[in-house]
Amino acid sequence: MDTINWHSCFFLLLAAIACGFAVAVVVVGDIVRMACCLVVSLAAVAGLFFLAGAEFLGAAQLMVYVGGTMVLLIFGVMLTARGPLVSMKIGGGQWVLALVIGVALFAVLLQAATSTSAWNGPKANDQAAVPAAAKQDDGAAAEQDAAGQLGLGLLGVREDRLHRQDKPVLLGGMSGYLLAFEIISVHLVVVLVGAAYLARARRRIRNPESRAPNPESP
Amino acid sequence: MAELLISISTPDWLAHTIAALVQCGLLLAIALCSAAVGIWLERKVSARIQDRLGPTRVGGRFGWLQPPADGLKLICKEDIIPTAADHILFRIAPYICFCATFCVFLALPFANGWVAVELNAGAFFLLAVAGLEIFGVILGGYASGSKWSLYGAMREAAQVVSYEIPLGLCVVVVVILTGTMNLVEIGNQQAGWFFNWHIFHDPFTFVVFWVYVTCAVASSNRAPFDLPEAESELVAGFLTEYSGFRWVFFFMGEYASMFVVSGLGALLFLGGWNGPIPIASLLGLTPDDGDVFGWIGNLLGMCNFIAKAFAGMTFMIWLRWTLPRLRIDQVITTCLKYCVPIVSAMLAGVMLWSFFLPGGLIAALTRPASFPRSAWERTDSKPDSFPRSAWERTDSTLRVDGMRDNGRVQEEAWRRSLPAVRSHAERGNEGDFQEESR
Numbered sequence: 001m002d003t004i005n006w007h008s009c010f011f012l013l014l015a016a017i018a019c020g021f022a023v024a025v026v027v028v029g030d031i032v033r034m035a036c037c038l039v040v041s042l043a044a045v046a047g048l049f050f051l052a053g054a055e056f057l058g059a060a061q062l063m064v065y066v067g068g069t070m071v072l073l074i075f076g077v078m079l080t081a082r083g084p085l086v087s088m089k090i091g092g093g094q095w096v097l098a099l100v101i102g103v104a105l106f107a108v109l110l111q112a113a114t115s116t117s118a119w120n121g122p123k124a125n126d127q128a129a130v131p132a133a134a135k136q137d138d139g140a141a142a143e144q145d146a147a148g149q150l151g152l153g154l155l156g157v158r159e160d161r162l163h164r165q166d167k168p169v170l171l172g173g174m175s176g177y178l179l180a181f182e183i184i185s186v187h188l189v190v191v192l193v194g195a196a197y198l199a200r201a202r203r204r205i206r207n208p209e210s211r212a213p214n215p216e217s218p
Numbered sequence: 219m220a221e222l223l224i225s226i227s228t229p230d231w232l233a234h235t236i237a238a239l240v241q242c243g244l245l246l247a248i249a250l251c252s253a254a255v256g257i258w259l260e261r262k263v264s265a266r267i268q269d270r271l272g273p274t275r276v277g278g279r280f281g282w283l284q285p286p287a288d289g290l291k292l293i294c295k296e297d298i299i300p301t302a303a304d305h306i307l308f309r310i311a312p313y314i315c316f317c318a319t320f321c322v323f324l325a326l327p328f329a330n331g332w333v334a335v336e337l338n339a340g341a342f343f344l345l346a347v348a349g350l351e352i353f354g355v356i357l358g359g360y361a362s363g364s365k366w367s368l369y370g371a372m373r374e375a376a377q378v379v380s381y382e383i384p385l386g387l388c389v390v391v392v393v394i395l396t397g398t399m400n401l402v403e404i405g406n407q408q409a410g411w412f413f414n415w416h417i418f419h420d421p422f423t424f425v426v427f428w429v430y431v432t433c434a435v436a437s438s439n440r441a442p443f444d445l446p447e448a449e450s451e452l453v454a455g456f457l458t459e460y461s462g463f464r465w466v467f468f469f470m471g472e473y474a475s476m477f478v479v480s481g482l483g484a485l486l487f488l489g490g491w492n493g494p495i496p497i498a499s500l501l502g503l504t505p506d507d508g509d510v511f512g513w514i515g516n517l518l519g520m521c522n523f524i525a526k527a528f529a530g531m532t533f534m535i536w537l538r539w540t541l542p543r544l545r546i547d548q549v550i551t552t553c554l555k556y557c558v559p560i561v562s563a564m565l566a567g568v569m570l571w572s573f574f575l576p577g578g579l580i581a582a583l584t585r586p587a588s589f590p591r592s593a594w595e596r597t598d599s600k601p602d603s604f605p606r607s608a609w610e611r612t613d614s615t616l617r618v619d620g621m622r623d624n625g626r627v628q629e630e631a632w633r634r635s636l637p638a639v640r641s642h643a644e645r646g647n648e649g650d651f652q653e654e655s656r
Contacts, residue, residue, distance in 0.1 A: 004231045032360060036307065039353065056339040056399075063346035067382075070353050074375050148338075148398070 010051055018044035026098075035073035042066050056150055154181045245323050245334055249474045254285035255528065256473035260535050267539040295462035302363030303459065311361060312460070312467035315354030319474040321347045326481055327402045329491045329519035340401035341389050344482055345382075348437070351475055352378045355439075355446065358468070359456035370455025374439065374446035377549055381436040384557035388430040391423065391561070391568050392416055392486040405490030412494035417487040420575075422567035427487045429561045431533075434479035436549070439472065441538035445546055473531075480530025481523065488526055491519030 021041035028034050042065045049058035156178035258273075261284060265272025273281025299308055325340045325347075327333035337343050352374055359371020395416060396404045408414050417427045436443040447455030457468060484490060498504060498515035544552070 004234070006234065030304075032304065032307065032357075036310075036357065043350075055337045055343060059339050059343040059346040063342075063349060066353070067346075067349055067379075070356065070375070071379065074356065074372070 007051065011048065014044045014047045014051065017041070018048065032073060035069055039066055039069050039073075042069060153177055241334065246320065248328075249320050249323050249477075250470065252477035252527070253470040253473035254289075256476055256531055257285045257288065257469070258282060259528070259531060260473075260538075263532060263535045264539045267536070289466060292466045293463055297462045297464070298459070300363055300459050304361040304363065307357050307361035308459075309464070311354045311358030312464040312471075313354070314357060315351055315471040316467045316474070318347055318350035318354065319471045319478060321350075322475070322478045325401065326478065327405060327485070327490070328523050329516040330406060331402060332516055332520060333402060336400065336402055339399045341393060341399045341404070341482075341486070344401070344478070345386055345389060348475065348478060349378070349382055351471060354471070355456050355468075358460065359446075362456070362459035364459050366453045366458045367456050370446040370452050370458070373546055374456065376546070377439075377443065377445060377553075378437055380550060380553045381433050381557075384429060384553060384561045385433040385437055387558070387561040387565060388426050388433060389482075389486065391426045391565050394565070394568060395419060395423070395572060401485055401490075405485055405492065408489040409492045409499070410496050412489065414492070415487065415489040420568065420571045422564040422571060423487065426561060426564045426568070427483070429557050429564070430483055430487065432552070432557060434483060435534055435537060436553070438475045438479050438534070440476065440534050442541040442544050443549055444538070444543060445549060450543075476531050476534055477527050480534070481527040483530055484523060484526035490526075491516075491523040493518075493522045 018041050021037045021044065024037040025034050025041065028037060042061065046058045046061040046066070049055075049061055153176045156176040258281070261281070262272040273284040275281060276287050277283025299305060322344055324334045325337050325343050327336070327340075333340075355374045356371045359367040359369075359374065362368075392404060393399055396407050398404060408416060412418065416423050418424070439446055445455075446452075447457050449455075452458070457465060460468060498518050501515075504512060504515055
């Protein structure tokens with residue numbers, strides 16, 4: 001093989017970073033370093049998304065997960081820095097439990113990944129040349145305006161399914177993600193209002209008898 | 219470039235590596251130059267504001283070699299790491315800070331098509347990556363093992379996390395206007411005279427621009443929002459324990475991010491690389507007139523863009539040396555009680571404006587069109603290609619989609635989806651695309 005497959009190179013590099021730092025999250029004891037490793041791991045996953053051409057997803061990963069971990073880090077430090085949790089001590093039982101859950105999840109994901117026919121390399125393409133070409137067409141179109149398609153999908157129009165008019169069953173599934181989008185939006189609004197309610201400054205009812213100035217208040 | 223190297227019998231892997239490195243080096247040079255010029259500008263402008271001359275001798279005239287001299291001095295300084303510091307995190311924090319800002323330059327277009335990576339979601343990418351800069355700051359503040367540093371980091375966290383909301387909403391306003399998150403396309407849609415710029419699109423965007431300015435200043439930690447490194451109260455905030463080269467990295471990150479937010483503001487609101495007068499197209503220097511002319515036109519555009527970005531930086535410096543620092547509660551109040559409500563109202567205003575008056579005020583007054591039709595007129599350059607009859611029978615979500623302004627993408631999407639919509643509508647399914655439960 002003459003040329004290097006740069007895609008594979010960078011995939012392996014980013015995947016190795018993601019996995020390595022994911023392991024480091026578990027191994028490292030210090031809570032802040034843990035969060036840092038988590039950030040690097042998540043950023044590497046974002047890099048994988050960029051590599052796959054899913055820019056919007058990658059940027060969302062950076063914004064939501066990496067930014068979110070930062071907030072987690074701040075609260076982790078603020079709430080636990082003086083407690084016994086600065087360096088995590090994990091008992092043997094917890095290790096075993098975590099291992100069992102982790103291995104089980106890994107098995108499920110592995111099975112799902114290997115059973116997806118589209119991911120099984122050239123075999124899927126050989127079966128029918130015409131759908132493969134159509135798929136490439138789709139891919140090119142998706143690359144042109146993936147974010148726009150995503151937005152339309154959230155508004156209820158699955159653009160990628162619109163032109164499969166030959167199958168009425170699929171046309172029925174054109175409905176997109178409007179309902180899910182609305183539910184999540186309402187949910188987030190409720191969360192925001194609730195947070196504002198919980199965090200509001202409560203007015204204290206002063207005891208009228210104690211006229212003496214409170215030493216704590218300036 | 220890789221092809222050129224391959225043609226002179228360089229091995230393939232080497233050619234690609236060299237090409238990639240050259241491009242990275244070019245971007246790095248731009249980022250560092252913007253930081254260096256920013257530092258020089260800061261010295262000169264602050265000196266003028268304080269009725270001084272600023273650096274005059276280094277490099278002959280105007281003190282133009284002052285930034286390299288500063289850098290040299292700082293590299294020679296002793297590198298101190300406090301005993302109480304978390305050594306690894308203390309070391310990597312400045313690099314995170316600078317790398318995040320540098321990554322933003324990947325997606326920042328300097329002229330029509332002159333961008334390292336043209337991303338579909340460029341505006342979103344820019345916001346996401348620029349937000350990572352504070353990670354370095356917080357990490358540095360925490361790892362220093364000093365209370366001043368930690369205070370600075372906590373202030374930074376509170377400030378930047380809250381200012382990301384109005385900043386994002388400001389960008390959303392422009393995205394709604396243009397119908398795309400591709401920064402190159404956003405820039406191209408403002409081509410022509412200066413009244414095509416988004417800031418002059420309608421009164422709402424004019425207000426949004428000033429909210430954006432406020433949030434941009436706050437998110438790059440400049441005075442009056444420089445609480446994280448408030449010299450007079452926190453020693454130097456998160457920078458307290460840093461010295462020498464690591465300190466330089468933080469500062470280069472700060473100045474580069476000033477350039478980035480100014481450039482983003484120019485792209486979103488001030489026409490990007492399109493000057494107030496379309497000199498390039500008047501002289502026939504568009505890409506349509508041939509490669510060479512297009513290249514010269516792009517060069518002019520890049521000068522425009524850089525001039526705008528530095529004008530923005532000068533404005534920020536001017537603010538810094540004019541206004542006193544806010545208190546932390548005032549900072550948060552400005553954000554949550556003023557910026558967010560204002561920009562939300564403006565968002566609604568822009569939506570209504572582009573729905574009712576898509577062609578602008580004058581067009582709407584001279585040619586009173588029917589309500590949905592007028593919202594339409596702007597999107598379709600070829601009215602015949604749109605299936606009006608099928609269109610009006612489909613449900614409202616589709617109509618919202620047609621509101622988007624970039625006709626090209628829309629039209630293409632429509633042409634692709636046309637048979638499906640038509641057959642669907644003709645089959646008498648009442649155009650109900652929205653039914654989730656089926």
